[in-house]
Amino acid sequence: MHTRRNFLKKSALGASALAFGSSFSELLAATVQDGVRGVVPGVLGGLPRRFIFIRKSNGIRPDEVALPSFNSTQARLDKQKEPFEVDLDRHDLPEWLQALAPYKKNLGILQGLSSKMSENGHWSYSSVLGAFKSGRNSLSGIKRATIDFELAKLFPSPFGHVELSLTGNYSSWRTGIVPGYSAPAPHQRNYCYADPMTAYNELFKAVIDPDAVGSGNAMLRFLQNDEAYKSQVLAGYEKQKLSTHIAALEELQARNKKLSRMSGKIENHMPTIDSIHRDGGPNASTPEKQEAMTDILVAALATGLTNVVTYTIDELSTPIKGLPGNETDHISIHEIGHNGGYSGVSADHIREKIRFGHVHQVKTIADKLKAIPEGKGTMFDNTMIMYFPENGEGHHSKGTEAPFIVLGGDNCAVDLLGRYVRLPYHATEGHKTIGNWYTTLLNAHGNPIEHYGDFDLDMSRKRLHQAGAIKQFLG
Template sequence: MSPETTRRQLLKGVALGAGGTLLQPILSQLEAHASGDARPSPRRVVFVVQSNGMNPEHITPTGIQPPTERGNRRPNNDTLFERPLRDVELPAPITALTPFKNRLTLIRGLSGRIALSDHSANHGALGCYPANRGPMGQTIDLALGDALPGMFRHVGLGIMNRADQTMNYSLSAAGPGRTAPIQCSPELAFRGLFGSVVGGNSRQAFDRRTNLLDFMADDVRRSRDALAGEERQRLDPYLEAFETLRDRQGEIGRLQGRMRQHAPDLSERFRRPTETNRLEAQFEIAAAALIVGLTNVVTLTSGGGGQHYISFPELGIPVDGHHYGHGGGVTNMTYEQCFVAVRQYHCRLIAELARKLQKVREGDGTMLDNTVIVYLSDSGDGHHPSLYEWPMVVLGSLGGRMRTAGRFLQFPRYGARGHRTTANLYLTMLHAAGRPRDRFGVPDPGLRDLDQNGTIQELLA
């Protein structure tokens, strides 16, 4: 019996023994890899949507000066402006993404005026239609969920400005009149996402999530111990993902013990955890869901959709985003410094998510190789947006299907020949995901003389 045959049989046995658990997707991948099956690795998409606008200068690298108008700083180039990121520094607001500079494309000049609003574009941010008419059509995250189906077609996670608000219905949509909820309670997100997968009579004895996570981590560990060499190493990041969640649950468990002794005060603190704690928990849940194969499409929102402006006292910003969005500062910080601090924090979370995916070996590369992360604001270029441009940060190539390696792009100005919109970017992503369309959303009447359909060829590999 050849060593390869032994590996395949061992993996098949482990997969059967772990049947019905969270390990099934990865064990199936390992079995296919051992048998020489050339099936492509799953492709994944993550949207990170932050409220309060994204200043285009925040994504313009030091040393790059794209053509802009005086005063309003809108793009005024008539042709594509492109520069490599190789020899420039990322600006301070996004410097946490520097380790991934060779995977980044920083995009300016895409307009989205069809979704213009006084603040949030709501469903229009991801749907490319008027902001305040509800879900007029499918948003891009749900469209990609159809193109890249997983155990869960789409997972929406986030936070709003109040911890007791557990659902956001103002950002994602499955179709006309059909909102797709964003779960804004990490506790409920965990129960709904992981509890449903490991449900059944044999799991009903686990009343606490900590015990549930112990079970899942032990399941990964047992399967890992049954393997050797390369396959064993490939399971290490999965074990780490569960242990990270388990550690967080352990912290909550210790809080629960103290709550029983000091119920009135600590109970309220537990029900209203810090904003950073909630958002970090959602990023950890998203990473685990992607790593174990529960979903291939995640939307993470920090106040995006519905004008939920978050305060971040842990960052020294005790006021909500509406305050500094209107030019108000706080002690020792100007409004611009507040914007920068919050942007830096979100970029650190994105970088940590990318690092976790990069640690997971998949095919001949890593899970990050098969992923694209898109970072944007639901209100485009500012607190009170103009949407003549909608700045975006794109990290990853979606399995080599998108050309995003170390580039700064500013597309031609609004109305110029060659100008492109957010809809064109979303059509590009659908094409890369294997589900091409001719058009997406509602055309901008201000661009009626331009062809608004089709992909952005400069972003396709």
Template sequence: MSIQTSRRTRRTVLRGLGVSLALPWMESLAPRAIAGAATPSAPPRRMAFMFVPNGVHLPDWTPHREGYGFDLPHILSPLASVQDDVMVLSGLTHDKGRANGDGAGDHARSASVFLTGAQPRKTAGENIRSGVSVDQVAAQAAGAATRFASLELGCEAGRSAGNCDSGYSCAYSSNISWSSESTPVGKETNPRLVFERLFGDGTPRKHDKHAAAREEMKKSILDFISDDARKLQNQLGRNDQQKLDEFLYGVREVERRIERSDEDPKISVDVEYPIPKGTPSDYAEHIRLMCDMMVLAFQTDRTRIATCMFADAGSNRSYRHIDVPDGHHDLSHHRGDAAKHAKIREINRFHVAQLAYFLQRLKATPEGNGTLLDHSMICYGSAISDGDRHNNENLPVLLAGHGGGSLDMGRHVRVRSETPMCNLFLSMLDRFGTPVDFVGDSTGRISELQI
């Protein structure tokens, strides 16, 4: 075993049997300052995009007040502890989520258009076509700076082929990340496999071999880098020693939760597909584990770009754990029924509560003179407004994080009607350091984000 420094990210890496554990930035390990040299660069910026299906119940989503100190309606109430880190954006539109002559298939279009702003070709065959998604625009420009150019996660396996929505391929419904017009980037839904990918060393074949060996020995990944960790402690100042202990403890806690998921009986009536080993049967725990993976990936600089689909487009998952046994998609066709509205808003609130968990984790993770949340931009929302109308204007969109101090948060901002959501993406890419002339159907930047 040996302590190394990644040439790509200048992060200290501890290695063991098939383990490559990159550490958070620590002052004790930073290069010594040279007289006359520039001050150390600021922490990198990160972006994450989170998708929820079937729209929301807008009356319980949209704040009544605009600007600072906006009210938190029922759906957004879980954000109370991070309200100053969040911006509610009203008025954004995804025109290419509309039929525009292509007829039915709004759910498939909503996922495909979410990050691309491109009209998907209506086909259930192999000749799929959409556009390059904003996360992949950034990954193609800056992904070489980290071990993984981007990380694509989800909580429903979905399908990659076949007809899933009125003549649209399942590839549209199951993916929000596209590396080219014809290539969706498949998401990983198994937390154990994500964990192994983040901290594994070597080729995928070696990953599997080493993971199997560790599992057979019933040992944690930390057992294999413990010698390196002890040696490193001697090089660290007191604050960084505590930071290392807290980081390793956090990694082990995530690993334990994955192990508990392995032991789950996997009895679930909420989905129609088998739940693989390593995947919790508890939906909230599944989402939170994926959120923890993104936090660890950002903290260790394994990647700076991530996407996560809480569920696939048109998902009809049941939410019995919050006393909503009905299918989500079925409920979204509410036809004005007040009882269905009440159930939909509880599903929406549950999703926002998982977002709040993610933001709180980022905010609780120190980095430099701030936190991971200070240096991140998190876009959360849906490309359908109301699930009954299937409309694509005035989308439910949240932007969280401070983008390295480039965003004026804690506000409800209403942009001009029909403003393309891709204008938000252009603005985010500017702040990420990968500016481009356009994304999808963008027409310009959103000036209201400026501080």
């Protein structure tokens, strides 16, 4: 694994390595708008902002995020879900978050958000990033572009948005290019890279195989096959809603031409993929898959191919293989959600070990970005990493709470870092939803939208105010 861990050390990490040609600079500045308060979309101090959304399955139970060093008053408020906040530098982190202790001033723990307006239960599908009810993975239920795509519009890049996913069917991994969970527009589902080798080949094709850029690559085949399928099984309104994928084929070819002009810059940050990941990597362990995807993710940002990445680090069907302490077990996340243990290790302990692995990857992303100079600082200064449960507060979630772990650089536009913040509980005065959180992200980065996402029905019935950003985070 050392070849991947050292790839950034072998790269040209000087500021010149991130100085793109005029075509990319024009693209970056293409969304300057009049009348937008705060910041200019596309360029902030000449540098883009970056966002990484890391989705996990099986929920995050709020008490798993509570700080072990709370005093009696703080512990009581937290247990009773009353609003309060504390500085992280005065407290210890939960054991599974200890890897982020060196980043305390850049860490925000946000408790009390609800997600009842999205799908909960076992899966959220596209809805958790769009703050809407979508039904059982229904295309017709995709109500709007998800928040990751909205942020990508503010900070354009050749790929616009990259989605990665480590999922499967409990016993084997998904591979290739497959339907994703993010959404570029209503009634449209994004595609995603389901294994490190496919992501490597498609994202860095301009360097790996220049002759293939602009021709019939795997992405073109995926979109063409997807369109052919839809033309056979859909009719009327459904078919009309999805016809825009045809235009995506032409956009993809135009993007690939841009990539060929960026090949020199891409080469500077090419990751190295171990041979175990060839042909989809069926024998790779879960930690090996996660490490490879982390390297892909960092390289995609470092090369400027994208400024927004959404990463489903696991879902209930993800095969968990090679977990430290349970190396010989093939663990079902769904089974541990029903308190099933393995090899004498309890479900709670295994859940924690899975989170340990996730947080290790979060820290690795931050460390790698911090090692890349940018402007007067590093790439990490201009990045927000958000780790959160796709389905709320538990295995069978109701969406009353959706904890967010936020790691942001020194130029973070959201005033949350360095604190543990518990907001008022669901359906009480002052409560905030994921829609309020996403509105905050958009407002802080140049989109003045009044409110992003659907309203909470319980809040509406009680006539509680729920529109807009979380003002305390806007500074």
